[in-house]
Amino acid sequence: MSFLRRNKKQQEAPPPPPTAVHEDVSAQQYSLKLAFLARSSDGLRMQADPEVMKALPGILEPLAETSVEVIEPLPLEYTDAAPNLERFNEMQQWVLARRDLGPIGRHALYVLEQTDALDMTVDTFYAALLHGETDTAGYPEYNAIVGGLASHWDELSGELIVRAVIGWGGKGQRGDTERIGQRILSSLYQQIIASGYSLGAAESARAALPGLRSGLVCAHCGFEAGSAGAFYCPKCGMRMVRT
Ligand SMILES: [Zn+2]
Numbered sequence: 001m002s003f004l005r006r007n008k009k010q011q012e013a014p015p016p017p018p019t020a021v022h023e024d025v026s027a028q029q030y031s032l033k034l035a036f037l038a039r040s041s042d043g044l045r046m047q048a049d050p051e052v053m054k055a056l057p058g059i060l061e062p063l064a065e066t067s068v069e070v071i072e073p074l075p076l077e078y079t080d081a082a083p084n085l086e087r088f089n090e091m092q093q094w095v096l097a098r099r100d101l102g103p104i105g106r107h108a109l110y111v112l113e114q115t116d117a118l119d120m121t122v123d124t125f126y127a128a129l130l131h132g133e134t135d136t137a138g139y140p141e142y143n144a145i146v147g148g149l150a151s152h153w154d155e156l157s158g159e160l161i162v163r164a165v166i167g168w169g170g171k172g173q174r175g176d177t178e179r180i181g182q183r184i185l186s187s188l189y190q191q192i193i194a195s196g197y198s199l200g201a202a203e204s205a206r207a208a209l210p211g212l213r214s215g216l217v218c219a220h221c222g223f224e225a226g227s228a229g230a231f232y233c234p235k236c237g238m239r240m241v242r243t
Pocket of ligand 1: 234
């Protein structure tokens with residue numbers, strides 16, 4: 001048997017010569033490289049006084065190249081809103097919630113929400129153009145720096161926590177944007193301290209565990225706190241009522 005098999009193998013035709021593979025097919029390439037960068041300062045604790053919130057636009061104004069837009073946290077019916085084109089329900093909510101904003105505020109939210117530098121379920125955002133140019137439609141260029149201040153209420157102390165937040169990006173990058181951005185962030189932070197309302201550095205810059213559900217709902221604005229131990233609503237600053 002083994003003799004026969006060997007014999008059969010010898011009779012097999014040699015493999016055909018390899019055909020040339022055409023790797024260089026004529027083709028066009030399409031690509032899009034987007035890059036967004038954001039920076040947030042540590043949080044600063046401020047007096048829990050409505051007057052302090054009213055003063056925040058004035059703290060940003062000296063560093064802003066445009067008027068300051070005050071962008072409220074998302075209303076309850078739009079809590080899933082996100083500038084995410086593929087997730088159409090989130091995008092639709094975002095468009096409805098933000099349709100009245102100007103192009104600078106909208107671009108700033110687009111950059112800072114996508115990079116998670118803002119959590120608009122609780123943050124109030126004071127936005128402006130801080131450096132650079134806009135296009136003819138008023139939208140900031142990729143190397144323009146946008147941002148300003150973000151505030152929320154500390155769940156345990158009820159103090160107002162304020163951060164300096166900046167971002168830039170899009171279809172391009174420029175080497176000096178990062179350096180200019182860092183300088184602006186530092187100026188914004190110093191400006192908050194110089195306002196005289198600051199009580200010192202906050203332990204955590206962001207609201208505790210954003211996006212989690214604890215079952216503890218604010219009686220004033222309907223926001224569901226991320227931790228069941230919250231004494232104050234991070235969104236509206238009112239005391240949580242326990243039943
Ligand atoms: Zn509330």
